[in-house]
Amino acid sequence: MQKSTSILMLLFLIGISACETFLVMELPPHEPKFVINTSLEVGKPIRVFVSKSRSVLQDNHFERVSDASVEIMVDGQISYPLYSEEVLNNGTKMLAYTTTEVEIEVGRTYEIIVSGEGMQTARGKTTVPTPVEIKSVDLRSAPRNNRYGYVDFSVIFDDSQGSDFYEITVLQRGTLETIDGIDPERFIINQLVNLEPRNSIYENDFRYRTGLLFDDGLFDGREAKMEFGGVLYADIDLEITVFLKVVTSDYFNYENSLNLQETNRGDPIAQPVQVINNIQGGFGIIKAAVTSSYTLPFNNSIE
Amino acid sequence: MVRLCLSVISLLFIYLHIYMIRIIFTLIFVLAFTVSYAQKVTLSGTVKDRENGETLIGVNIFDRIQQKVSITNNYGFYSYTRPQGEVEMVFSYVGYEPFVFKTYLEKDTTIVVQLIPSHLLKEVVVEGDRQELLQENTQMGSINVPLRQIKDMPALMGEVDVLKVLQLLPGVQSGTEGASGLYVRGGGPDQNLILLDGVPVYNATHLFGFFSVFNADALNNVELIKGGFPARYGGRLSSVIDITMKEGNMKEFHGEGSIGLIASKLTLEGPIVKDKTSFLLSGRRTYLDLLARPFIKNQSDGQDDVGYYFYDLNAKVNHIFDDNNRLYLSFYGGDDKAYSRSQYTGNFNGIETKSREEFGLGWGNVITGARWNHIFNNKLFANFAATYTNYHFRLFSEDESTSIYNGDRVDDFFKADYRSGIRDYALKADFDYIPSSAHYIRFGANHINHRFTPGVLTATERSDIFDMFGGEESYSQEYSAYAEDDIQVGDKLKLNLGLHYSGFLVDGEHYKSLQPRVAGRYLIDETSSVKGSFATMAQFIHLLTNAGLGLPTDLWVPSTGRIGPQQSWQASLGYYKSLKGGFEWSVEGYYKAMDGLIEYKDGASYLNMVENWEDKVEVGRGRSYGLEMFVQKKIGKTTGWLGYTLSRTERQFENINFNEWFPFRYDRTHDVSFTLSHHLSDKIHLSGTWVYGSGNAISIPTEIYQGETALDFGYEGQQVDYYESRNNFRMRAYHRLDLGVSFIKQKRWGERTWNISVYNAYNRMNPFYLDFARNQDTGQKSLVQYTLFPVLPSFSYGFKF
Secondary structure, eight states: HHHHHHHHHHHHHHHHHHOEEEEOOOOOOOOOOEEEEEEEEEEOOOBBBEEEEEETSSSOOOBBSOOOOEEEETTTTTEEEEEEEEEETEEEEEEEOOOOOOOOOTTTTEEEEEEEEEEEEEEEEEEEEOOEEEEEEEEHHHHHHSEEEEEEEEEEOOOOOSSSSSEEEEEEEEEEEEEEESSEEEEEEEEEEEOOESSSGOOOOOOSSEEEEOOOOOOOOOOOEEEEEEEOOOOOOOEEEEEEEEHHHHHHEEEEEEEHHHHHTTTTOOOOOOOOOOOTEEEEEEEEEEEEEEEEEEEOOOO | OOOHHHHHHHHHHTTTTTTHEEEEEHHHHHHTTTSSTTTTTEEEEEETTTTOOOOOOOOOEEEETTTTTEEEEEEEEEEEESEEEEEEEEEOTTTTTEEEEEEESSSEEOEEEEEBOOOOSSSOOOOOOOOOOTSSOOOEEEEEOHHHHHHSSBBTTBOHHHHHTTSSTTEEESSSTTTEEEEEEOOOOGGGGEEETTOOOSSEEEHHHHHHEEEEGGGGEEEOSSOOOTTTTSSSEEEEEEEEOOOOOOOSOOOEEESSSSSSEEEEEEEEEEEEEEEEEEEEEEOOHHHHHHHHHTTTTTOOEEEEEEEEEEEEEEEEETEEEEEEEEEEEEEEEEEEEEEEEEEETTTEEEEEEEEEEEEEEEEEEEEEEEEETTEEEEEEEEEEEEEEEEEEEEEEEEEEEETTTEEEEEEEEEEEEEEEEEEEEEEEEEEEEEEEEEEEEEEEEEEEEEEEEEEETTTTEEEEEOOOOOOEEOOOOOOEOOOOOOTTTEEEEEEEEEEEEEETTHHHHHHHEEEEEEEEEEEEEEEEEEEEEEOEEEEOOOSSSSTOOEEEEOOOOOOOOOEEEEEEEEEEEEEEEEGGEEEEEEEEEEEEEEEOTTOOTTOOOOGGGGEEEEEEEEEEEEEEHHHHHHSSEEEEEEEEEEEEEEEEETTBGOOOEEOTTTTSSEEEEEEEEESSSEEEEEEEEEEEOOOEEEEOEEEEEEGGGGGGTTOOOOEEOOSSSSTTTEEOOOOEEEEEEEEEEETTTEEEEEEEEEEEETOOOOOOOEEEOOTTTTOEEEEEEEOOOOSSEEEEEEEEE
């Protein structure tokens, strides 16, 4: 009896100790591919950032590529080479491929082709959309109790037929005088405004840019009235500029999917997010946009 | 009661759908009038087990002279009409001695047949007894697994599991390791209509999916239908799992039970009034919490208590009023509870504190049904049922504290309570009309009043209920009516033609669906046939599920104005043959298309309880096609089967995977199952199962690259994870061998059985989930597979008296 009890105890111990073991899995071998990132915008210089992809098992120190052959083809007819040089981006020096021979124009199709020794050629193209002018901008101040105040914006423009995608940003400029101690101080205001849409359909929690990115699903082919709010400096003369950027569908989908993936990183319960990629033979995004603007003076004060 | 009245009113509303009803009943009358009434007599009655009085479902009744076959229905009733004259009827059923009935029939006759159980049938079927074998009936994709065979299987932790046995059948796939979820021909777990005594069970799992709620000791019959659905079934796209509880022994008092590693169970049954009224009572409970409690209390100075348990209780009473009237009352109740409680009393810096924290997680089903069988005459049988089912889930956290400092008292209380569930009241009427041996007509109607609670979170601070999030309770009405006929056309051809009409009323929407069903069998010779079927199905409810584990957090939600019903059609074709020695084999091909499927959007998380579920899902479609081969031996000392499925299952959603088709998570190219049970002697039974399945498809990023958005800001480290597609990566293939041996001994008081099982006998490291991990020493990142159950021996002690 004692023997059989011992056997049963042994079986029980094996049973309970059997839980959760692990095994390292192999992934398919990784071959680096070119990563092309650029946003082609009318009136802005061409800057193409080229790097290489890495295995998911490596760290994210992305290798800058300076020796690739990069060209830009306009409307599938004429090709121009791009040269690598250090450019200044928001105070940071970055390696990019540029050219002064090509200016981005509305309606044209641009293809970026990147090739290099031992690497698969990567290419992607985009067509620059047609600009849309802002018809009017209306601002209304809300009650407040400090030197900042909430302002309601109403921006009207005409949407064209077919699927269109937009980004609205607002810039406030002005001079702020404060008295700190005895001497007055002057501050130059040159800030993008954080915007909150009135219609919840345009809300998205994962977007970290200041502007609004939206499609024309609710007003396709008609006059659009976008209402949103933002916080402006109060009781000083400001110059408000509203930028209406018409962007490509790839631009729109890339921004949304990338930001959503970023927000969910590390959440094991969340569904995976695939980021849109319009590069053949590689990764990245070629975005295009054209911007119109509307500037008006505004003093955020309550009558 | 109010709900019941609503149900009745809504049922009346159904009958206003005159147009559809007219079609259905016209079909019945057209079929009925094809019947010849010349000098026919009807033999009818019920078939029971002689030992315990249990009715026997699916008994074959073979007319040796006319060479025709009839069958008992789910209540053991049969009716067979033939010309006057000599008859020689053979009643046969697997596991019972055949009964031969010879007489001269000159008028309608009713006989109650009692078959004698036979522990071991001879290897060769009695010559001339042509049972209704696999090739005979029109039903495709239907498998009836004898309970005896289910109980013979090796068991995980000593617990025999009906759903796990069904997972071993071709066309049926399990989800992840150990889980009881069923994926039938590419469908999701919500697409299985699991019926316990005719009542739907919405969450059929215990212990986070590792065990099903069905206690094998309390069951009488298990049938799986995965294609070629007869018109009497509706409401789900992929399968019907029809489980019937035992009725309770009408002759004498008996009991059986077992004591296992994690649970014990006891079933008692017997007559209340002999041959008139019987009862069955069966209970099961796990006791890990009871065993662990003293240790936990000891470790925490009696202040902490953590535990988990599940229990279930089956009860049934049936009463025979007379030969034509019988009433069944059945009940199932089961709950899972996980809890953590701690309390603290002490004094810190002069502050006297008393606090209590409690966290809990619980889910369960309550199911009740009242069914009344009525035999109007020897050709018309009816069953009327009123049923109630309630699945509830609750997750709560509660903190309470009292602090006293310098005589000042501060009380604090916070509670967060999340609840979800589904509750149904239903009324149902089913009729079997058997006008001749060439027709078996079934018709009926059904109405369900649903209440959905799709995740309501309530937070309470002190005594104020300050917020409620998530979905609101919603009510809906579902109804259906059907008619079908099994028609014998000549000697070789048999057809099953049917129509199922259903509707769903929710939020001012009225969804309707007419579903034609056709199945046919052509006998090639006495032992083989070909069968084909076509069925359309509609499903008005959805299950929101993340991991597909059958977790209790899965949400049942109705079709709404925004999210429509699920629909499918399925076509199948197969060849069936019976061989000598009790062997049967079949090969079936199928194609199934599904529409209106829901899936969480990219980035959506079911833990986001604030967002409405409709905003978190995408609606799309799916398809599945494959070939299933099955060889089975049901009788003799050695029984078992070999099943193989070759299949592909895919999904497509507009905003997932860029609108491209992608493999379903449980798409398995190859799926093999082999089961064997051998009775070495009356005292020793051996069993084994071996399963193999291609790896599950999951989403894993394989590369990373630099993102564009942050370049504007001068930041170069933004990372994009590249997923080649949704479910782009295959886990390792799954295979496993389970072995079991039972030692049976007759005792003065009855019978005892020692069962020893080994789960995963050769210790295969099967995948449970995959994740990226970093080695703490080298810093190297790797993809790691976690395994839940390596080799897992278990034992149980069973008894019968």
